Amino acid sequence: MLTISIASLSGGQGKTTTALFLGRLLARSCCPTLMIDSDPQHNLTTYLGFELEANQPTLLEFLKKTVPAEDSIYPTAYNDNLFLIPADDQLDTVQDYLSNSGVGATLLKRRLEAVAKIFKVCIIDAPPQRSQICLTVLGAADFLVIPAEASVKGYGSLIRTLDLLNGLRDVGATDAEVLGVLPFRDRWFGNTQAQESRASVDSMRSEVGEQLVLPSIRESERFKQAINKRITLSELGYQDLEYPFEILIEKISTHIGLGINNG
Ligand SMILES: Nc1ncnc2c1ncn2[C@@H]1O[C@H](COP(=O)(O)OP(=O)(O)OP(=O)(O)O)[C@@H](O)[C@H]1O
Numbered sequence: 001m002l003t004i005s006i007a008s009l010s011g012g013q014g015k016t017t018t019a020l021f022l023g024r025l026l027a028r029s030c031c032p033t034l035m036i037d038s039d040p041q042h043n044l045t046t047y048l049g050f051e052l053e054a055n056q057p058t059l060l061e062f063l064k065k066t067v068p069a070e071d072s073i074y075p076t077a078y079n080d081n082l083f084l085i086p087a088d089d090q091l092d093t094v095q096d097y098l099s100n101s102g103v104g105a106t107l108l109k110r111r112l113e114a115v116a117k118i119f120k121v122c123i124i125d126a127p128p129q130r131s132q133i134c135l136t137v138l139g140a141a142d143f144l145v146i147p148a149e150a151s152v153k154g155y156g157s158l159i160r161t162l163d164l165l166n167g168l169r170d171v172g173a174t175d176a177e178v179l180g181v182l183p184f185r186d187r188w189f190g191n192t193q194a195q196e197s198r199a200s201v202d203s204m205r206s207e208v209g210e211q212l213v214l215p216s217i218r219e220s221e222r223f224k225q226a227i228n229k230r231i232t233l234s235e236l237g238y239q240d241l242e243y244p245f246e247i248l249i250e251k252i253s254t255h256i257g258l259g260i261n262n263g
């Protein structure tokens, strides 16, 4: 199983949007995919159509190992290949457990070993803060995808995320590498890119190198429509908007030989 964490240390950088569309596209390509919602705001859980009762197992129980691993894994309505370990607002209570465990950064990685033979790819939607949950999510990752708004704020989020990643790598808490930086809400007026968008995407390129910056996610209401209808952008009739995720899947498939079938 290849584990990819979607992380960016600011709110509203496109983490959940990226996790959601990437997971659906992988599942549509017949890839057994496990998604994990690690954000107590639980937007990914909601976007995937779940309304959990208070007693239903989530990532909290998966991390604490208070139920068998498979009890926290739910099939989704999207298709037979897409599964979710959900979150609810109780997930915040795991922060102390992680910090007291002494091995917080490696805990999720260890827990995922129990399901590594069942799924081919695991996509984790990270929380926006530099919390214990965020550390264990980076610790579990083989690769990081960093969405960052095409703005001054987004560039700052990218820098903070890279700093955290490098700090964790220095102390051996993760081996994760950056798979790609994904500019989010790139604004265009006809054929002209907004000045702030262009300047910030240029800064991202000079920070991580041209080859790591993926084609950007355009500012568009279509994404919200697809989220609300619980479908992909191409299922909504906007395949062109899906291009950044297709490139990401190509990158992923070079690491695990997916035999992609988008039909
Ligand atoms: N292409 C787009 N253009 C404009 N808005 C978008 C686009 N894609 C998603 N959005 C909206 O942008 C907002 C932020 O996106 P998202 O929730 O994915 O960010 P996030 O990084 O997960 O945020 P948080 O840090 O709060 O978890 C959401 O309201 C989402 O519906």
Ligand SMILES: [Mg+2]
Binding pocket: 015, 016, 017, 039, 043, 125
């Ligand atoms: Mg989110």
